[in-house]
Amino acid sequence: xxxxxxxxxxxxxxxxxxxxxxxxxxxxxxxxxxxxxxxxxxxxxxxxxxxxxxxxxxxxxxxxxxxxxxxxxxxxxxxxxxxxxxxxxxxxxxxxxxxxxxxxxxxxxxxxxxxxxxxxxxxxxxxxxxxxxxxxxxxxxxxxxxxxxxxxxxxxxxxxxxxxxxxxxxxxxxxxxxxxxxxxxxxxxxxxxxxxxxxxxxxxxxxxxxxxxxxxxxxxxxxxxxxxxxxxxxxxxxxxxxxxxxxxxxxxxxxxxxxxxxxxxxxxxxxxxxxxxxxxxxxx
Amino acid sequence: xxxxxxxxxxxxxxxxxxxxxxxxxxxxxxxxxxxxxxxxxxxxxxxxxxxxxxxxxxxxxxxxxxxxxxxxxxxxxxxxxxxxxxxxxxxxxxxxxxxxxxxxxxxxxxxxxxxxxxxxxxxxxxxxxxxxxxxxxxxxxxxxxxxxxxxxxxxxxxxxxxxxxxxxxxxxxxxxxxxxxxxxxxxxxxxxxxxxxxxxxxxxxxxxxxxxxxxxxxxxxxxxxxxxxxxxxxxxxxxxxxxxxxxxxxxxxxxxxxxxxxxxxxxxxxxxxxxxxxxxxxxxxxxxxxxxxxxxxxxxxxxxxxxxxxxxxxxxxxxxxxxxxxxxxxxxxxxxxxxxxxxxxxxxxxxxxxxxxxxxxxxxxxxxxxxxxxxxx
Numbered sequence: 001x002x003x004x005x006x007x008x009x010x011x012x013x014x015x016x017x018x019x020x021x022x023x024x025x026x027x028x029x030x031x032x033x034x035x036x037x038x039x040x041x042x043x044x045x046x047x048x049x050x051x052x053x054x055x056x057x058x059x060x061x062x063x064x065x066x067x068x069x070x071x072x073x074x075x076x077x078x079x080x081x082x083x084x085x086x087x088x089x090x091x092x093x094x095x096x097x098x099x100x101x102x103x104x105x106x107x108x109x110x111x112x113x114x115x116x117x118x119x120x121x122x123x124x125x126x127x128x129x130x131x132x133x134x135x136x137x138x139x140x141x142x143x144x145x146x147x148x149x150x151x152x153x154x155x156x157x158x159x160x161x162x163x164x165x166x167x168x169x170x171x172x173x174x175x176x177x178x179x180x181x182x183x184x185x186x187x188x189x190x191x192x193x194x195x196x197x198x199x200x201x202x203x204x205x206x207x208x209x210x211x212x213x214x215x216x217x218x219x220x221x222x223x224x225x226x227x228x229x230x231x232x233x234x235x236x237x238x239x240x241x242x243x244x245x246x247x248x249x250x251x252x253x254x255x256x257x258x259x260x261x262x263x264x265x266x267x268x269x270x271x272x273x274x275x276x277x278x279x280x281x282x283x284x
Numbered sequence: 285x286x287x288x289x290x291x292x293x294x295x296x297x298x299x300x301x302x303x304x305x306x307x308x309x310x311x312x313x314x315x316x317x318x319x320x321x322x323x324x325x326x327x328x329x330x331x332x333x334x335x336x337x338x339x340x341x342x343x344x345x346x347x348x349x350x351x352x353x354x355x356x357x358x359x360x361x362x363x364x365x366x367x368x369x370x371x372x373x374x375x376x377x378x379x380x381x382x383x384x385x386x387x388x389x390x391x392x393x394x395x396x397x398x399x400x401x402x403x404x405x406x407x408x409x410x411x412x413x414x415x416x417x418x419x420x421x422x423x424x425x426x427x428x429x430x431x432x433x434x435x436x437x438x439x440x441x442x443x444x445x446x447x448x449x450x451x452x453x454x455x456x457x458x459x460x461x462x463x464x465x466x467x468x469x470x471x472x473x474x475x476x477x478x479x480x481x482x483x484x485x486x487x488x489x490x491x492x493x494x495x496x497x498x499x500x501x502x503x504x505x506x507x508x509x510x511x512x513x514x515x516x517x518x519x520x521x522x523x524x525x526x527x528x529x530x531x532x533x534x535x536x537x538x539x540x541x542x543x544x545x546x547x548x549x550x551x552x553x554x555x556x557x558x559x560x561x562x563x564x565x566x567x568x569x570x571x572x573x574x575x576x577x578x579x580x581x582x583x584x585x586x587x588x589x590x591x592x593x594x595x596x597x598x599x600x601x602x603x604x605x606x607x608x609x610x611x612x613x614x615x616x617x618x619x620x621x622x623x624x625x626x627x628x629x630x631x632x633x634x635x636x637x638x639x640x641x642x643x644x645x646x647x648x649x650x651x652x653x654x655x656x657x658x659x660x661x
Contacts, residue, residue, distance in 0.1 A: 040649075042361045059653055059656075059657060060657055060660060061660075063660050063661070064660055118515070121515065121518075122518075125518065125519065125522060125524060126519075126522050126523055126524045127522035127523060127524075128522070144524065146508070146524075147507060147508040225510060225511070225512075226510070226512070226515070229463070229507070229508030229509050229510055230466065230508070230509035230510065230659070231508070231509070232660075232661065233656075233659055233660040233661070238656070238660070241468060241656060243354075243358065244352055244354040244355055244358070245352070245354055245468035245469050245652070246652055246656075247354055247357075247381075
């Protein structure tokens with residue numbers, strides 16, 4: 001009986017597994033297969049020779065990878081620091097104002113990322129909203145912050161803000177007020193409550209928020225293109241170049257695979273450390 | 285509503301079933317009742333497609349614009365030859381990649397050769413790159429434009445820019461005062477010309493070092509890199525930069541038509557290949573080797589030779605460009621002086637005479653690697 005039960009489970013999951021296999025795994029398999037093909041071929045009917053991976057090391061493609069991962073890490077840390085107080089407020093303090101905040105943040109997602117970023121370009125550029133007005137009032141201009149690394153990180157923080165904020169708020173909401181009060185009654189300082197109650201109990205939210213923003217930022221392209229003027233080349237840019245101007249699908253696939261493997265490993269490691277069921281709300 | 289697992293799976297299966305039906309339905313559509321064009325922006329505008337749709341009631345005419353030649357070619361390579369009927373890309377791609385790989389097919393010479401007679405000098409001979417090595421006609425030219433670099437003439441005079449040519453960007457005083465428009469295949473050609481090399485011959489040894497030096501210097505001194513011509517023109521107009529590497533009437537015309545006539549495409553007076561230093565792009569529209577071809581494809585190709593459509597193609601949304609049919613007085617009369625100024629008609633012929641045809645760069649793969657390494661810094 002027990003065995004039949006588990007089989008029934010598998011059978012009912014079958015349609016979903018097929019859909020997932022087709023929609024999610026198939027493209028990945030194609031990319032993986034292309035990545036081991038000889039360079040500059042456009043079909044899979046060749047003997048694999050892994051030459052595209054060799055190119056990754058020989059031609060310094062680790063540099064864009066470093067920039068992507070580095071900027072993603074910095075932006076994730078900044079996002080965490082910026083979002084924590086706000087998420088805490090949303091989960092524990094603001095009450096009905098939380099809804100206003102949620103709507104305000106979600107509404108920004110209605111406008112395409114590129115348009116929002118171009119809005120920032122128009123705001124920050126020389127002669128733009130800020131510098132133009134400043135010059136009109138004072139007669140003195142100043143250099144725009146565009147086309148430098150910090151502005152790319154600003155762009156990442158700005159675009160991926162909701163992806164950190166909401167999981168974090170969800171995570172903090174899971175911290176029972178009783179636990180915090182008990183800690184306080186027992187003489188814990190605010191710092192101790194944060195470190196020993198809030199952070200560990202909100203861990204699923206922290207992990208989900210950090211993973212989402214890190215993964216998205218590592219594959220981001222528009223921020224470095226629009227705000228950064230490609231002052232550094234990110235890995236997504238190299239992938240795009242390989243597929244288009246380079247007409248080298250295996251190289252583009254190999255670069256994608258390297259990123260997928262690194263991020264996949266991090267995601268699996270991160271998720272294995274927390275109880276995701278807790279945040280999704282399934283009771284055990 | 286309470287959502288059970290059973291209901292959830294049922295809905296999911298239904299949606300998946302409907303999704304699978306979609307592509308099947310298409311396979312049964314009669315191909316003479318539809319035509320799909322993959323093109324640069326312009327051919328997909330209502331001004332161009334509207335009258336053709338009116339002339340072919342009942343036919344579904346669809347056009348999609350690509351953002352780069354290789355993007356569009358990738359679609360055909362990825363198996364979309366049975367979707368598209370016409371493809372519109374720059375001249376070397378058709379000859380060097382699409383035709384040899386069997387992605388496009390020859391056009392009917394009897395039907396299309398007469399149209400060359402009404403074209404501008406340089407196209408009327410007829411235009412050599414419209415033909416494959418085996419002599420077949422593989423595409424019809426229409427829009428074109430010199431493509432070298434763009435300056436703000438309030439900061440750098442046209443005369444000085446033409447005189448200095450590509451050396452302008454090697455001048456230490458220009459460091460941090462120019463942008464690089466990242467149309468990579470163009471930049472590689474232009475960096476060869478800057479280094480005094482012929483991009484259309486094999487480059488090796490010393491030549492590669494020269495190219496590397498120029499690529500490092502140009503990327504090193506660039507204030508910004510972008511593949512967005514609007515962003516680049518904006519930076520030029522507001523004084524963020526004074527010039528940009530890789531550009532021409534195609535990129536300057538929207539700003540010029542908007543009143544910023546100080547934005548000007550420049551073609552160098554001299555250069556390393558037969559004394560020429562500029563390059564010109566010429567679009568070819570070719571028939572895709574669709575296994576189930578639509579007869580509307582060649583009809584459309586003939587239709588775009590008409591004066592009104594020529595004008596609509598030249599001045600579609602986005603960018604404004606001259607067309608090879610402007611030798612025909614009926615076509616020419618459609619343009620007013622402001623429009624002619626936007627496409628730099630006053631110097632166009634002279635610029636064309638100083639420009640090389642955009643061809644396939646012989647050592648593209650090696651140069652592309654050096655170029656991308658320089659771009660990554």
